[in-house]
Amino acid sequence: MEAAMTDEGLHQAAKVNSEDKFKIVFNTALENLFVERLDQNEEIVARVMNEDAFRKQIAHWMAEEVYRKIRPQMPVKYEKPKRKKAGK
Numbered sequence: 846m847e848a849a850m851t852d853e854g855l856h857q858a859a860k861v862n863s864e865d866k867f868k869i870v871f872n873t874a875l876e877n878l879f880v881e882r883l884d885q886n887e888e889i890v891a892r893v894m895n896e897d898a899f900r901k902q903i904a905h906w907m908a909e910e911v912y913r914k915i916r917p918q919m920p921v922k923y924e925k926p927k928r929k930k931a932g933k
Contacts, residue, residue: 848878849911859915864908871908 849855849871858870879890893900 859912864912867912868908872904
């Protein structure tokens with residue numbers, strides 16, 4: 846998950862997309878991240894790649910976690926409420 850948190854493409858996707866649309870981008874990135882880490886934990890990567898239900902469950906959970914961790918880092922635009930003019 847740390848690699849996903851530092852991925853600039855995922856940051857951009859989280860900033861401009863809803864969570865549902867972000868998950869589409871995340872799923873593609875997740876497969877690439879797992880392949881890159883194949884040598885670190887071959888057993889879990891093989892399970893993720895071979896078991897569709899397991900992959901979907903892991904991807905869903907990770908996408909939500911990454912999205913929620915990235916989104917709070919976004920600057921919030923604050924606009925002062927407009928004051929009503931007296932007598933109107």
